[in-house]
Amino acid sequence: MFGWLKRLWRGLWTPSTRWALGTLLGGGFVAGIAFVAVFNTSLHLTGTDQFCAYACHSQRTHVAPEWEASSHYTNRSGVRAGCADCHLAKDFIPKMQRKIRAAWTDVPGEIFGWIDTPEKFEARRLEMAEVVWAEMKANDSRECRSCHNRAYMDFAAQSSRARESHEDAAKSGETCIDCHKGIAHRKPDMPAEEGESEDFSL
Numbered sequence: 001m002f003g004w005l006k007r008l009w010r011g012l013w014t015p016s017t018r019w020a021l022g023t024l025l026g027g028g029f030v031a032g033i034a035f036v037a038v039f040n041t042s043l044h045l046t047g048t049d050q051f052c053a054y055a056c057h058s059q060r061t062h063v064a065p066e067w068e069a070s071s072h073y074t075n076r077s078g079v080r081a082g083c084a085d086c087h088l089a090k091d092f093i094p095k096m097q098r099k100i101r102a103a104w105t106d107v108p109g110e111i112f113g114w115i116d117t118p119e120k121f122e123a124r125r126l127e128m129a130e131v132v133w134a135e136m137k138a139n140d141s142r143e144c145r146s147c148h149n150r151a152y153m154d155f156a157a158q159s160s161r162a163r164e165s166h167e168d169a170a171k172s173g174e175t176c177i178d179c180h181k182g183i184a185h186r187k188p189d190m191p192a193e194e195g196e197s198e199d200f201s202l
């Protein structure tokens with residue numbers, strides 16, 4: 001039954017009598033380059049705002065409008081934080097881990113319609129947000145820090161509330177996401193003890 005598989009396996013490991021080694025190596029090289037090109041392009045395309053914000057229904061209708069209304073979309077400085085800037089690591093390994101998780105959770109969510117109506121989305125918003133918060137807490141708000149750096153903050157230019165909190169944070173070891181929830185999305189409704197005391201969302 002598996003005779004063809006055996007033949008294929010054997011064929012793969014038997015030296016070729018028909019093709020010169022150079023041809024085989026050359027072919028492998030070209031195939032390798034083609035693979036890397038396709039891999040890189042898909043990695044890039046699945047990390048653009050065009051893809052993340054607008055390609056699928058749930059993000060286009062529920063997520064994109066909130067982001068578009070936030071100061072991370074347009075602001076006086078003209079620097080936009082796109083979806084990937086906050087949600088996707090820059091380094092290869094964590095980036096791949098996030099992509100694999102997206103393929104595992106976000107894509108089926110879209111396909112099976114788990115979050116395709118505003119009601120279903122709201123019902124799951126807190127659960128989804130908690131995943132993001134846990135991730136950002138664990139990596140010390142790494143993606144926020146790829147743009148914001150406490151060391152470059154002009155505390156004198158900040159409100160006294162911001163200044164005091166940022167100075168305190170240096171001592172207490174709190175990280176950006178501990179205080180700044182809901183900066184690009186509507187903050188989920190949550191039990192008082194989880195968010196009220198630290199509600200600095202702007």
Ligand code: HEC
Nearest residue numbers: 071075076077079080081085086143144147176180183202
């Ligand atoms: C791509 C760069 C970038 C990333 C990533 C980023 N920000 Fe920002 N952030 C900005 C810019 C630009 C502004 C607006 C500055 C201005 O007002 O001119 C801003 C504004 C803010 C403000 C001011 C309040 C407001 O909304 O007006 C807070 C708070 C903030 N960011 C927190 C965060 C946190 C927390 C993260 C991580 C979850 C983060 N930022 C990720 C660039 C970024």
Ligand code: HEC
Nearest residue numbers: 144148150157158159161162165166169174175176179200
């Ligand atoms: C202990 C809580 C706390 C932590 C931790 C914290 N912030 Fe803030 N941040 C605040 C408060 C409070 C404000 C002022 C909000 C207001 O005035 O409404 C603020 C304001 C800001 C602003 C706006 C400043 C302005 O003058 O408009 C930015 C940008 C910001 N934070 C970025 C960050 C980033 C990036 C981190 C992580 C490196 C961080 N914050 C960590 C509490 C915190």
Ligand code: HEC
Nearest residue numbers: 052053059067072081082083086128129132181182184185
């Ligand atoms: C400035 C950083 C920032 C940007 C830009 C951003 N997000 Fe988020 N995102 C967060 C944070 C932080 C959370 C955790 C919940 C919260 O605090 O709002 C989150 C949560 C989410 C959630 C879970 C549901 C929810 O509302 O909490 C989804 C889905 C999501 N983001 C998708 C996107 C997409 C798609 C884009 C681009 C259109 C985007 N995000 C842009 C920071 C960002």
